[in-house]
Amino acid sequence: MAEALLRVDGVYKYFGGVRAVDGVSFSLGWGERLFIVGPNGAGKTTLVNLISGYLKPDRGRILFKGEDVTALGLAERVRRGIARSFQLVTVFDNLTVAENIAVSVASRLGRSRVAYRTLTSYRDVVEEVERILEVFELTDVASKYPTELSQGDRKILDVALTFALKPSLIILDEPTSGVATKDKHSVMERLIKAFDVTGVSSIIVEHDMDIVFRYARRVVAMHEGRVLADGDPASVRGNEEVRRILLGGVYA
Numbered sequence: 021m022a023e024a025l026l027r028v029d030g031v032y033k034y035f036g037g038v039r040a041v042d043g044v045s046f047s048l049g050w051g052e053r054l055f056i057v058g059p060n061g062a063g064k065t066t067l068v069n070l071i072s073g074y075l076k077p078d079r080g081r082i083l084f085k086g087e088d089v090t091a092l093g094l095a096e097r098v099r100r101g102i103a104r105s106f107q108l109v110t111v112f113d114n115l116t117v118a119e120n121i122a123v124s125v126a127s128r129l130g131r132s133r134v135a136y137r138t139l140t141s142y143r144d145v146v147e148e149v150e151r152i153l154e155v156f157e158l159t160d161v162a163s164k165y166p167t168e169l170s171q172g173d174r175k176i177l178d179v180a181l182t183f184a185l186k187p188s189l190i191i192l193d194e195p196t197s198g199v200a201t202k203d204k205h206s207v208m209e210r211l212i213k214a215f216d217v218t219g220v221s222s223i224i225v226e227h228d229m230d231i232v233f234r235y236a237r238r239v240v241a242m243h244e245g246r247v248l249a250d251g252d253p254a255s256v257r258g259n260e261e262v263r264r265i266l267l268g269g270v271y272a
């Protein structure tokens with residue numbers, strides 16, 4: 021069997037008496053997309069923090085590309101290809117969308133000392149910025165400033181900046197939160213299209229069950245730090261416990 025991109029192996033994280041993550045295991049393949057769902061306090065954010073390196077588990081291992089990264093910090097995991105959005109990158113409000121992306125690309129290429137206004141004279145940077153604008157459907161707003169963007173475009177810009185770091189795995193914790201209800205679907209659709217086109221793997225924590233069941237091929241449902249179900253949307257939806265805890269409750 022081909023080696024998994026990510027393997028979470030019996031991972032635990034307690035905060036005092038709170039069992040935030042209570043023995044979670046799963047694997048993710050190269051290019052695979054996984055949605056994580058669960059009620060408030062289920063441990064979703066803690067789990068993605070353990071994967072990104074923001075937190076260290078009390079017990080268990082995280083393997084990435086076959087190597088044990090459990091002891092490695094955030095920066096080293098980014099270098100190896102794990103990038104969590106809404107945490108790593110800064111959006112500069114005094115730079116345009118294209119310039120922001122150029123800064124992110126340049127920092128990855130080790131050219132962070134180059135003044136951003138001159139970045140546009142580097143052919144490789146320009147080509148990559150154009151490709152990222154296109155993939156995330158930001159070309160039309162390339163010369164706008166972040167404050168002029170819709171909430172949805174701002175979210176997408178943040179993900180695009182994270183993507184510019186060229187990760188193998190991109191992690192999003194509730195990417196549509198704060199986005200107007202009518203725009204949630206289009207934001208998720210653009211993100212997913214970008215991930216599919218580029219082949220990057222993704223883990224997406226999402227509250228909105230409509231969105232999850234519409235866009236997911238694989239879903240992990242969590243409750244009280246544990247995995248209730250892991251599989252295709254139909255099987256997760258059909259799971260007794262998932263029905264009772266997730267679909268029968270606040271999501272009814």
Ligand SMILES: Nc1ncnc2c1ncn2[C@@H]1O[C@H](COP(=O)(O)OP(=O)(O)OP(=O)(O)O)[C@@H](O)[C@H]1O
Binds near residue numbers: 060067
């Ligand atoms: N740094 C912390 N210190 C103490 N308790 C924490 C900490 N972080 C999380 N917890 C607790 O761990 C449990 C899991 O929290 P977590 O944020 O991972 O849940 P979640 O599934 O992301 O919830 P939400 O849907 O509300 O974002 C909760 O009971 C939370 O209060």
Ligand SMILES: [Mg+2]
Binds near residue numbers: 064065066193
């Ligand atoms: Mg959370």
